[in-house]
Structure formats: C-alpha cells, structure tokens
Amino acid sequence: MNVLLKSATVVDSKSEFHNKTVDILIEKGVISKISKRISNPKNYKELKLDNLHVSVGWFDSSVSFGEPGYEERETIANGLKTAALSGFTAVALNPNTYPVIDSNADISFLLAKSAKHSVDVCPVGALTKHSDGASLAELYDMHQAGAVAFMDYQKPVSNPNLLKIALQYSCSFDGLICSFPQESSISGNGVMNEHITSTKLGLKGNPAMAEELQVARDLFILEYTGGRLHIPTISTAKSVDLIRKAKSQKLNVSCSVAIHNLLLTDDVLDGFDTKYKVLPPLR
Incomplete structure (x- = not known):
C-alpha cells in the first residue's frame, strides 16, 4: 500500500x-x-x-465475539476484521462463549484462530470453571498458554474467599485478576440506576451502593493478599475515589469505564428506549 x-x-x-x-x-x-x-x-x-x-492503534479491553459456540453472533475472523477497520490493533477477548474459555486448550484455540490476522488477540480466561463462581479454573495453565487476565464476564466474585485465593495464587506468575463490581444481593433484579428517574418510570433500581460495596470489599482483600486486580466498567464517582485512594497506597489496581457511562445519564431512559439498558446502568 x-x-x-x-x-x-x-x-x-x-x-x-x-x-x-x-x-x-x-x-x-x-x-x-x-x-x-x-x-x-x-x-x-x-x-x-x-x-x-x-x-497509534487502539486497544479494546473488553470484546465479546461468539466463537466458539455462538458463531451466529460473531466469528473471530469477522470480529477482528471489524476491529481493524475501526482502528484497533489489539483486543482483549472475553471468555463468554460456549464452552466458556476456562482451559489452556481453549486459550490455544483462540490464539490459533487469530494468528494470521493484523489485530492481536489478548485472550481473557475464565476465573472459575464454567464461570459458575464455584472453584478456580486452570489459571496457571491458561497463563502459560497466553491468557492475559482472568474474569467471569459480567459476573461478580460473590465468594470473597475465592477472590482472596485467586489473588494469592496469581502472585506466583504475576497474573491479572478481574472482578466485576456488583454486589448482587443489593443490585437484585434492578434494570436501571436507582434514582428519581427509576421511581418516576416505575422500574426496579440498581443502586450505586451495589457497585461501591463490591469495589471497597475487593480493595480490602487486595490490600491483604497483594497481587494485581482490575475492576472493569465502574460507573460511580465513589468507585473512582476508592480506587484513587487504593492507588495512592501503592495497591496494584486498575479500572476501566464504558464510554456510555462517561457520556450519558439515566435521564435518557425517560422514553423507555431499551438500547440504554446497560450493565452497569447509566447513573
């Protein structure tokens, strides 16, 4: 060219x-x-x-294709082609496929399928087997195969001891553990931010506290265990404050935010437009 x-x-x-x-x-x-x-x-x-x-080329830290299992949603080849045309040179690929990406063979499959493409794939392995939250997946084996991080996609680590063990175990190979910031017992079946707008619309709310409690808990565990923790898609100012304080204390924590949570508020839901129903919700 x-x-x-x-x-x-x-x-x-x-x-x-x-x-x-x-x-x-x-x-x-x-x-x-x-x-x-x-x-x-x-x-x-x-x-x-x-x-x-x-x-310079962009990096997307959270991409969900469909292969394997949901190829009708999107194949690896088509997803990477779209990424390249959009200016991305690398993507972190979430493990929410069927079967879930929870073994070294699964990681090897993703890397082999994407090997000849101009966009680099950084596979994320599941934190727990089948992403069911019960027991840790083969973290070290997946790391050896090329996994860059471990998370159960959009599923919080409900068991604090499981997160503690994951952080301690991953220290031995400098692994990155991701914990989705939501306390499910508080968020419940909320479909939007719990606020005056949810009351006006008569919709169940997901309060900011559900996120902030989980962030605070995870940071407390990280302080005890050490290791590397990433908290994806935060959506509240309090979460930012908690993470900023943790970083000032030299904890190895990072975070990300979805672009719609930066640009929009829950006011756009006045018209009941379902395209604004996202997780975490617009605040």
Whole structure:
C-alpha cells in the first residue's frame, strides 16, 4: 500500500509530532516520512479529509465475539476484521462463549484462530470453571498458554474467599485478576440506576451502593493478599475515589469505564428506549 496522507493531525503523546498537522507518506504499508509538506512525484494515492487525525492503534479491553459456540453472533475472523477497520490493533477477548474459555486448550484455540490476522488477540480466561463462581479454573495453565487476565464476564466474585485465593495464587506468575463490581444481593433484579428517574418510570433500581460495596470489599482483600486486580466498567464517582485512594497506597489496581457511562445519564431512559439498558446502568 502506497498512500500520502495530507494535513493529518498526529495524536501520539510520545511523538515529536504530537498535535501537529503534517503530511505522512506510507510506502509498502510502512510510514517512510513525516513532514510539514511532502510532494508526490510518484503519483501515489492522496488522502485529504477535513479534520483528519492519525493516532497509534487502539486497544479494546473488553470484546465479546461468539466463537466458539455462538458463531451466529460473531466469528473471530469477522470480529477482528471489524476491529481493524475501526482502528484497533489489539483486543482483549472475553471468555463468554460456549464452552466458556476456562482451559489452556481453549486459550490455544483462540490464539490459533487469530494468528494470521493484523489485530492481536489478548485472550481473557475464565476465573472459575464454567464461570459458575464455584472453584478456580486452570489459571496457571491458561497463563502459560497466553491468557492475559482472568474474569467471569459480567459476573461478580460473590465468594470473597475465592477472590482472596485467586489473588494469592496469581502472585506466583504475576497474573491479572478481574472482578466485576456488583454486589448482587443489593443490585437484585434492578434494570436501571436507582434514582428519581427509576421511581418516576416505575422500574426496579440498581443502586450505586451495589457497585461501591463490591469495589471497597475487593480493595480490602487486595490490600491483604497483594497481587494485581482490575475492576472493569465502574460507573460511580465513589468507585473512582476508592480506587484513587487504593492507588495512592501503592495497591496494584486498575479500572476501566464504558464510554456510555462517561457520556450519558439515566435521564435518557425517560422514553423507555431499551438500547440504554446497560450493565452497569447509566447513573
């Protein structure tokens, strides 16, 4: 591929061209020159668009395809093609397939299926066998096969002792344990944030406290065990405060947030539009 990008703004904090508008010459698929102005003597294809930006490849930390078991939902090949067209160069693939990704053979299958694609797959193994929350899966074996983390997708670790053991065990190979932030006994069957809007609409609420209690519990366990903990898709300011405090105490914890929880509030549910029914709920 030979192409000349004209007047592109670079978004890369580690680059000397960060936030600068430049021309970028790509020859045989490799960037060969970046400069304020580049001529085109070889008559390469030129791409000039309004508000054109160029960045390093993106990483999606939570992707759910369907293969194996739910290929009608999405195959690995199609999912990776979509990721590439969307600017992603790596994705973390959740274990919510059928069967659940809970063994080294399952991890090897995912890596083999994606080996020749331009997008890197970072497989996430299930934390417990069959993701049923009862007993730990083969964490070390999956780690050896290439798993980058372990979680039961959108399922909280209800048993605190199980989380304690997982964190202690994973210390031996620097594994990353993920814990979905929801105390199910409090969230119950809530379908949206418990707030004035849920009362007005007559819908069961999922209170912010259900998330914050789980985050506080998990951080308390992490302080005791050590290890690496990731808390995915937090949605409340209190959760942010708890994690910030834990990081200030040198605990090895990270977190993520879904983009819709950054941009929307539960006010958009006034029209009962089910596309806004998400987990964790809009607050």
